[in-house]
Amino acid sequence: xxxxxxxxxxxxxxxxxxxxxxxxxxxxxxxxxxxxxxxxxxxxxxxxxxxxxxxxxxxxxxxxxxxxxxxxxxxxxxxxxxxxxxxxxxxxxxxxxxxxxxxxxxxxxxxxxxxxxxxxxxxxxxxxxxxxxxxxxxxxxxxxxxxxxxxxxxxxxxxxxxxxxxxxxxxxxxxxxxxxxxxxxxxxxxxxxxxxxxxxxxxxxxx
Numbered sequence: 001x002x003x004x005x006x007x008x009x010x011x012x013x014x015x016x017x018x019x020x021x022x023x024x025x026x027x028x029x030x031x032x033x034x035x036x037x038x039x040x041x042x043x044x045x046x047x048x049x050x051x052x053x054x055x056x057x058x059x060x061x062x063x064x065x066x067x068x069x070x071x072x073x074x075x076x077x078x079x080x081x082x083x084x085x086x087x088x089x090x091x092x093x094x095x096x097x098x099x100x101x102x103x104x105x106x107x108x109x110x111x112x113x114x115x116x117x118x119x120x121x122x123x124x125x126x127x128x129x130x131x132x133x134x135x136x137x138x139x140x141x142x143x144x145x146x147x148x149x150x151x152x153x154x155x156x157x158x159x160x161x162x163x164x165x166x167x168x169x170x171x172x173x174x175x176x177x178x179x180x181x182x183x184x185x186x187x188x189x190x191x192x193x194x195x196x197x198x199x200x201x202x203x204x205x206x207x
Contacts, residue, residue, distance in 0.1 A: 003047055003070075007086060009040050010075035013049060014093065016063040017071045020113035020154035024058045036061050051150070065150060065187065068110050072097060110153060124163035125170075127152055132205045139206025142176075145191045148203060157191075164193045164203075174207050175200035 005013075015032055016023070025035040036050070036059065044050040049067035052059055063071070075093055077086035100112070131151035135143055149160055168175050175193060178184055178201040192199035 005076050006040070007077050007079040007082075008034075009044060010077055011089060012036055012040070012044070013063065013067060013071055013075065014089065016050065016061060016067065017109050018113055020063070020110065022060050022062045024055065024060045026058050028061075062151075063153060065153070068108070068153060071109055072101075110156070113154070124152075124155065124159060125167045127155070128160075128163055128167055129205060132203065136205070140204050142202045142204050144178075144188060145175075145193060145201055145203055146185070146188050149191050161193065165195070167205075168193065168195045168200075172206055174204045176202050178202060 012034065015028070015034065025037065029035050036044070036052070041050070041052060041059065041061075044067070045052050047066065047070075048064055049070050050061050051064040052061050054060070071093075075090075077089040077093070079086045096109070096112075101109070128148060131148050132143060134151065135147055145164065149157075152160060164175075167173050175195050177192075177199055178188070184201060188201050189199075192201055193203075194200075
């Protein structure tokens with residue numbers, strides 16, 4: 001890959017993949033003795049691999065869509081100062097990609113490491129509402145399903161589909177299709193929610 005990831009940056013992607021949730025620098029430091037800061041943070045943000053924002057004084061990170069795609073490709077763990085550890089990570093990552101995903105029950109790392117795969121729909125509806133609230137400039141504002149779903153990257157898409165459909169029946173929720181179909185990305189079309197026989201791409205909560 002032309003992104004020239006360092007071994008440390010590759011390892012950070014692996015950690016965020018395994019966590020499959022929003023995690024702060026203090027928690028990363030406590031659990032793994034690492035943080036994502038400085039040039040590496042900016043690099044992974046600019047590449048679209050990691051989404052970062054501030055909560056109080058702490059940076060919070062989550063693997064973004066491009067990051068989930070990136071961990072399905074080869075990563076660089078070749079550190080001259082830790083060859084054994086690099087070899088172990090390479091072996092683990094390669095075998096997860098080439099054996100587990102190819103022949104197991106999962107096809108994506110996002111599904112494999114999801115923490116909420118068995119969560120009730122009601123719980124996922126609450127998470128969707130929370131994600132919407134963190135993104136919307138005001139109640140009732142229109143957001144793309146894609147933007148909301150990116151905040152819930154740890155949840156299998158099938159479970160989110162069910163939760164979005166259930167949420168569409170709530171009195172304070174509205175969903176509609178994008179009028180300008182030309183601006184829809186492949187991701188937008190994939191994330192569409194079928195409501196009333198039509199694909200919807202936008203959601204408003206608190207109407």
